[in-house]
Amino acid sequence: MPSSFRPLSRSFFLQSPAQVAPALIGKLLVRRHGSSQRCVRIVETEAYLGEDDSAAHAAAGLTPRTAVLFGDAGRAYIYLIYGIHLCLNVSTLPRGEAGGVLFRAADGGNTSDLSGPGRLTRGLGITAALNGGDLTRPGPLFLADDGCLPPAIAVSTRVGIRKAVRLPLRFFWDGHPAVSRPHGPVLSRLHPIASGAGARVYSGLTAHGH
DNA sequence: AAGCGGATCGTCT
DNA sequence: GACGATCCGCTTG
Numbered sequence: 001m002p003s004s005f006r007p008l009s010r011s012f013f014l015q016s017p018a019q020v021a022p023a024l025i026g027k028l029l030v031r032r033h034g035s036s037q038r039c040v041r042i043v044e045t046e047a048y049l050g051e052d053d054s055a056a057h058a059a060a061g062l063t064p065r066t067a068v069l070f071g072d073a074g075r076a077y078i079y080l081i082y083g084i085h086l087c088l089n090v091s092t093l094p095r096g097e098a099g100g101v102l103f104r105a106a107d108g109g110n111t112s113d114l115s116g117p118g119r120l121t122r123g124l125g126i127t128a129a130l131n132g133g134d135l136t137r138p139g140p141l142f143l144a145d146d147g148c149l150p151p152a153i154a155v156s157t158r159v160g161i162r163k164a165v166r167l168p169l170r171f172f173w174d175g176h177p178a179v180s181r182p183h184g185p186v187l188s189r190l191h192p193i194a195s196g197a198g199a200r201v202y203s204g205l206t207a208h209g210h
Numbered sequence: 211a212a213g214c215g216g217a218t219c220g221t222c223t
Numbered sequence: 224g225a226c227g228a229t230c231c232g233c234t235t236g
Contacts, residue, residue: 046228048228055228056228060221063222064221065220065222079221079228080218080219080220080221081220081229082218082219082226082227082229082230083217083218084217084218084219084230085229085230087228087229089228100228104228116229116230117228118229118230119229119230158228159228159229160227160228160229161227211235211236212234212235212236213233213234213235213236214232214233214235215231215232215233215234216230216231216232217229217230217231219227220226220227221225221226221227222225222226223224223225223226
């Protein structure tokens with residue numbers, strides 16, 4: 001239950017997906033729908049790089065579908081997968097440079113199941129109509145910070161892809177029950193820097209999980 | 211616990 | 224016309 005939060009700034013997303021993805025762990029995803037507002041905490045993300053990342057949609061280049069990824073930072077990239085599920089991403093990097101972060105799981109309290117990218121969008125009532133929306137401005141869907149800093153972020157490989165499977169671009173709140181499966185081997189862990197108040201909040205010190 | 215196949219449709223070759 | 228950044232249910236071990 002966050003007492004107060006502020007939306008994440010545009011500059012937060014003006015860096016590489018590999019930096020933004022771990023920084024989003026512990027942040028809030030706010031969904032306003034009708035008269036209700038729902039606040040959930042992000043516990044799992046994946047980074048999808050630009051045209052060099054063969055697993056990323058941006059690898060196909062600039063198309064009508066990927067336009068959001070090549071556009072301004074901090075906007076919602078929402079697409080239909082397997083004809084059934086919607087996936088929510090946020091675009092990163094300035095206009096012209098593609099990059100995105102996929103939201104894979106969130107903690108929404110007892111009653112909801114937001115574990116998995118398809119469940120997350122369904123649970124929050126996210127629709128394709130929200131594609132391209134600004135996630136840095138309070139509205140139907142946006143991101144916010146309430147000062148929460150996870151004690152440890154685990155790093156592993158991305159789920160459900162066939163290309164570039166080795167890259168360590170999946171990030172999740174270490175040990176959190178809402179993280180989706182399969183967990184896979186933890187390649188490294190990130191821990192908060194003691195006096196970290198600046199841009200670089202996490203330091204990767206653990207070389208290997210045991 | 212892990213592995214399979216079906217559902218279902220927008221996007222690009 | 225093939226293929227998914229997935230999920231669920233059923234099978235097997």
